[in-house]
Amino acid sequence: MELPVNPPVEPMLAKSVPDIPVGEGMTYEPKWDGFRCIVFRDGDEVELASRGGKTLTRYFPEVVEQARAQLPARCAVDAELILIRRDGDGRPRLDFELLSQRIHPAASRVRMLAETTPADLVAFDLLAIGDEALVDRPYTQRRARLAEALRGVEPPVHVTPTTADLATARRWFEIFEGAGLDGIIAKPADIAYEPGKRLMFKVKHARTADVVVAGFRWHKSGPVVGSLLLGLYDDSGTLHHVGVSASFTMARRRELLDELAPYRKGVTGHPWRHGDHELGQRIPGGPSRWTGTKTLEWEPLRPELVVEVAYDAMEGDRFRHTARFARWRPDRDPRSCGYDQLERPVRFDVDQVLAGDPDPTG
Template identity: 35%
Template sequence: MALIPPLQPMLAEARAELPPERALPGGLAYEQKPDGYRAVLFAGPGHAHLQSRNGADLSGAFPEISVAGRALREPLVLDGELVVATEGRLDFGQLQQRARRRGAGARQAARTTPAHLIVFDVLDTSDGPLLDEPYQVRRALLEELFAHVLAAPFVLCPATTDRARAEDWLDPAWGAAGIEGVVVKGLSQKYQPARRGWIKVRARASAEAVVASVTGRVAAPSTLLLGRYDEAGRLRFIARTAPLSAAARREVGGLLYPGGAEHPWQHRRFSAGWGTRETLDHRPVVPDVVVEFVGDSAVDEGRYRHPVRYLRVRDDIGPEQLPPLGAVRWVV
């Protein structure tokens, strides 16, 4: 094959809504965006290399994918999303645990929580690389491969040219199953490594939570740290908002008061962002203000992985009126 690892995959630019039909060349195709790890598989008879988006070798962590890659009858380079499913939905937490294991631990995990590669593109075959071919040609070839060559643990990513169906995939009910949203691609687009030439739209839904701490000044907070009470009455962190507008700072800040020494988050440390060890400088507040926010479907055990967007104060309900979080495992 002409393509060898590491290969920088083509990326998507985040948008708030589906773009107009002429946003990308040749009309639009829509694909489901599963909640997983981006991965490129270089495979063929007797060899397999599974590469992360950043170029790391994931082959040892997911031996079932490597085994299936080595069993292929012809060489292929496949672009897709690594996922693990448990209890009827994609489980990002289990996927993270799988990614840290090697050796006997990885082989055992492959038996108990097997991974799949949801494939949305084919980049190279024994006939040569396909980067300069339009998306619709690559997609047709990929469907042909799934008809005659590819089987579990490989899964064909659902795709459509029907905008109404793509809008249905943005329903939060799909998010509950682990579908983050939709990736939009041009039917005539070439595959351009490292370029953000596609468009990604996340499924979003609104929810309510208690303001339990803030960054910045209490009277004019920069961001809000939101919590919900679990069934045992413990205040659990669920989300941090994106930076507030000036109007939102005034609206929320005028209702907040500093929390006392008994506040359950008085000595808590919170990460400044997903995957970083930097901690936030935050100020606990009296947890009696409920706000509504909108977030995407990337939620791990009740906690939103990405920043959420503040919508408004819900002064019509109090913290005691919010349903408790279920009995789940939390990382404190």
């Protein structure tokens, strides 16, 4: 592969900010919830490079085919791999969990998943085209070249919609979550493409919930708390594992062990020790393709302790990312910690987002 910009290239990143930033020439676009991917194409040779330099090429053969069919013959395109769930019981929406299942070691399963759950490619920046490198050009010029180069693409290849109107960006932030999107990206007009630098801005949804602490895992470094295992009750009174809270200093991990000590005593009939995946209960444990041989053993606690956590989004019936510890809630009855307290976004059609027709009434 001989391009003006060759792999490996670390993607340019975004800095988290609490509110949508305002600035002259600022451009706003949806924040896609998928796998960041720089697509390098040199004729028939295609490389899908993930953030961190790992290759995604073997896992997404259908995207490689689309890159050969629809991208310029020689280019480097910054994009997102997404998976749109179309299960017939509602509007199409992004599904990160299904996308995660695409990373599989078996070639036969990779081929099967490429047919049954194909990914889409959403392009949002152009690093090189032909023999020309564009990384030193201002973002507005790169965006214009991207729109020109990909003018004729058709699904499953897309060019992300953008707006320079702040009111529109705020509206997108409110309604696009219902299609499974992650927030808003803001890009200053004059920024060059600097790999690994946080020169863009991202705004994500932030919420809080009161959850039951029903167990914990040990930290890999020794006898201190590694993560808290969090639960919520459904309408039938079943406690489901919904995620973890894990970002603590070492001093705080030691303190947590003392704070949890009373709840380690007298644990009988724990709802997760006798839970059943087959009956639809989400319980902790079991290695995955992400954890490999890492132990996921956990210590049960009497489910009597409530904590308030901050979270950004749900993935089905669990927290999409690690929840952030806010404070203990000794005033809350654990049985009152149910799914009904969670804010559910209005369902929205991701196809409308990709088509640049963000009308929630359509």
